[in-house]
Amino acid sequence: MSEKQPEKSTTSMKPTSTKPTSTKPTSEPQPEETVLLHAAAQDPDSFAVQISDQIESFIVAVTEVAKGDEPDSAIPFLLLEVSQLCLAGGRLGAHEDIVPDERYEPDLGPERDVDDLRERLAAMLEPIDVYSEVFDPYEPRKAPVACRISDDLADVVADLSHGLAHYRAGRTTEALWWWQFSYFSNWGSTASGALRALQSLVAHIRLNQPLEDLDGLDTDEDLADDALAEAAGKVMAEEIAGPLGLRSVQ
Numbered sequence: 001m002s003e004k005q006p007e008k009s010t011t012s013m014k015p016t017s018t019k020p021t022s023t024k025p026t027s028e029p030q031p032e033e034t035v036l037l038h039a040a041a042q043d044p045d046s047f048a049v050q051i052s053d054q055i056e057s058f059i060v061a062v063t064e065v066a067k068g069d070e071p072d073s074a075i076p077f078l079l080l081e082v083s084q085l086c087l088a089g090g091r092l093g094a095h096e097d098i099v100p101d102e103r104y105e106p107d108l109g110p111e112r113d114v115d116d117l118r119e120r121l122a123a124m125l126e127p128i129d130v131y132s133e134v135f136d137p138y139e140p141r142k143a144p145v146a147c148r149i150s151d152d153l154a155d156v157v158a159d160l161s162h163g164l165a166h167y168r169a170g171r172t173t174e175a176l177w178w179w180q181f182s183y184f185s186n187w188g189s190t191a192s193g194a195l196r197a198l199q200s201l202v203a204h205i206r207l208n209q210p211l212e213d214l215d216g217l218d219t220d221e222d223l224a225d226d227a228l229a230e231a232a233g234k235v236m237a238e239e240i241a242g243p244l245g246l247r248s249v250q
Contacts, residue, residue: 047095048172051179054088055160057081062153066120074124075205078153079198082191085156089188092180100177106169112161114154121150128211131197135189152194159187 043049061081065074122129132144159182167175182188204211 047091048167048176051088051092051176052164052167054084055164055179058085058088059157059160059164062121062157063117066117066124068120068124071124075128075198075201078149079195079202082153082195082198086188086191086195089183089191092176092183093188095180098173098177098180100174101171102174105174105178106166106171108162108165112158112165114158114161117157118150118154121153122148125149128201131193131200133193133197135193147193147197149194149197152190156187156191156194 058081062078065077065081068074070077129148129150130146131149133147134142134144136142160179163175163178163182166172166178201211203209
């Protein structure tokens with residue numbers, strides 16, 4: 001995630017007649033380590049509390065899985081956690097546009113470092129970490145690209161942790177705005193891609209269908225200039241040869 005936070009748009013995210021219930025504490029803010037998401041002053045049925053609870057649960061669960069204490073159950077457990085997170089994302093996506101109290105985001109200081117989490121997940125998932133994904137199913141002629149489950153989960157944790165820091169500081173609306181905005185712009189599609197990969201893995205295991213060798217599928221693969229030019233030529237021929245009445249390229 002870029003260090004520079006996006007400027008909040010007052011045109012694309014307009015408020016409607018109703019707003020999410022604020023759960024800012026009425027008393028003096030407590031130190032971060034002592035803040036309880038289910039304090040007595042908070043309504044456990046409120047939208048903000050439920051979303052923050054699902055998000056914090058996901059972060060804690062993924063961090064525990066990355067420790068590698070139970071590698072045999074890691075894939076189904078991650079499938080469950082990512083599925084539950086996508087439910088929270090769906091609720092944020094279906095909610096009215098959330099507008100923050102301030103136009104510019106308050107400074108949170110250093111972002112959470114997720115490199116260790118990424119490396120631990122990559123080491124644990126190494127045989128099946130890389131998968132094939134299409135970023136936008138509504139954009140035609142987009143070829144699948146190689147992604148990593150470990151990268152996806154670490155990036156999602158980074159996005160969610162950013163909003164959770166606002167929530168713990170008592171900036172509930174700011175947290176909800178960030179979670180909703182980043183759901184549309186990044187972590188929603190990232191989590192859904194990882195979910196499809198995890199579901200496919202579990203299905204292969206349960207149906208006793210061994211995975212084929214992933215020959216050449218790697219996110220670190222670099223093509224030579226000649227290979228890139230050849231690939232680009234094929235794409236152009238496929239896209240413009242028909243409309244221009246040119247012969248097909250074999």
